[in-house]
Amino acid sequence: MQNEAGADPEGRDLLEVWIDQDLCTGDGICAQYAPEVFELDIDGLAYVKSGDDELLQTPGATTPVPPTLLRDVADSAKECPGDCIHVRRVSDSVEVYGPDAA
Numbered sequence: 001m002q003n004e005a006g007a008d009p010e011g012r013d014l015l016e017v018w019i020d021q022d023l024c025t026g027d028g029i030c031a032q033y034a035p036e037v038f039e040l041d042i043d044g045l046a047y048v049k050s051g052d053d054e055l056l057q058t059p060g061a062t063t064p065v066p067p068t069l070l071r072d073v074a075d076s077a078k079e080c081p082g083d084c085i086h087v088r089r090v091s092d093s094v095e096v097y098g099p100d101a102a
């Protein structure tokens with residue numbers, strides 16, 4: 001089987017996630033669902049984390065969605081009261097979970 005760019009070895013689309021802090025309410029639901037990916041900072045807003053646990057605070061910063069955590073990250077996007085968690089395909093930046101998903 002030939003792997004396409006932007007897909008994992010099983011052929012699943014690689015996904016990434018970012019948070020629009022301007023809309024974050026700071027309730028912490030995302031960090032409860034997926035603490036490996038989301039964390040609240042002392043400013044009371046949620047941020048995505050890098051694979052080595054570093055908070056990524058540049059506006060629009062993305063982090064890869066580990067396939068094992070996809071369900072938790074997708075649920076976070078669905079439940080987010082601020083509608084500000086965006087999960088998109090790496091290959092074409094199309095949003096698959098979040099307020100701008102089809």
Ligand code: SF4
Nearest residue numbers: 024025028030080082
């Ligand atoms: S669930 Fe949404 S609104 Fe709540 S802390 Fe996370 S990003 Fe912010």
